[in-house]
Amino acid sequence: MEWPTISNLKRGNTLMDKLTEGIYWIGAHFPEPAPGAALNSFLILDEKRAVIDTGAPATAPLVLAKLRGLVDPAEIDYIVLTHADLDHAGGLKEILAATPRATVVASEYEARMLPMWGVQASAKVVKDGDTLSLGRRTLRFLGLPFICTPGSMLVFDEADGVLFSSDLFAAMGPQKWQMFADEPQTQALRAVQEFKLGRTQYVRDALARVVDLPVKIVAPGHGQALRGDIAGLARSLMD
Ligand SMILES: [Fe+2]
Numbered sequence: 001m002e003w004p005t006i007s008n009l010k011r012g013n014t015l016m017d018k019l020t021e022g023i024y025w026i027g028a029h030f031p032e033p034a035p036g037a038a039l040n041s042f043l044i045l046d047e048k049r050a051v052i053d054t055g056a057p058a059t060a061p062l063v064l065a066k067l068r069g070l071v072d073p074a075e076i077d078y079i080v081l082t083h084a085d086l087d088h089a090g091g092l093k094e095i096l097a098a099t100p101r102a103t104v105v106a107s108e109y110e111a112r113m114l115p116m117w118g119v120q121a122s123a124k125v126v127k128d129g130d131t132l133s134l135g136r137r138t139l140r141f142l143g144l145p146f147i148c149t150p151g152s153m154l155v156f157d158e159a160d161g162v163l164f165s166s167d168l169f170a171a172m173g174p175q176k177w178q179m180f181a182d183e184p185q186t187q188a189l190r191a192v193q194e195f196k197l198g199r200t201q202y203v204r205d206a207l208a209r210v211v212d213l214p215v216k217i218v219a220p221g222h223g224q225a226l227r228g229d230i231a232g233l234a235r236s237l238m239d
């Protein structure tokens, strides 16, 4: 598996894409090397405004430019981190510098990692089952350890059934960006799941939680968004 290079950030990255009404993809897409890759960040516009994951240090300027195309960064209320990995939280320092009102939201374990990214701000710590009202939407936090790191969490928007799934349901590609995958992605998802997360009980437990949720859209940390029979897809990724 080849990883993206910063030089190819220059191409194909001007797009902002609507995930659903009020939620935008503001991530970075790398078309090369094939099959491409994406570091996904999302902006939720509601009475409160939230960013889900910041991307990496090198992609933060791009995420910020896309953010500025949609909203004044000074109006961002929350930056929610699914976990404190380089590709999800590494851009936090730069994004926080432009979002003075924002409170960082993270699990207790991941919040302790934030100084690693040069961030001294204290975070609003959330745990499994906690919720955060944004207005019309309420975000529910699913504490699911080792969906990459010990304190990782997924985030579920109860209003529209959008699951921000971080490193679960992640895939390499696409080479040409479009927001939603049109074909079943099971093999692509399984490849990253096994490579990145392994065949663990943590992964099976996380997929079982997804089966029980009314998910309409999966917004992963990498690759394209998914819709359709998400419970069936989660079941097929359990074995
Ligand atoms: Fe990760």
Ligand SMILES: [Fe+2]
Binding pocket: 085, 087, 088, 166, 167, 221, 222
């Ligand atoms: Fe990741």
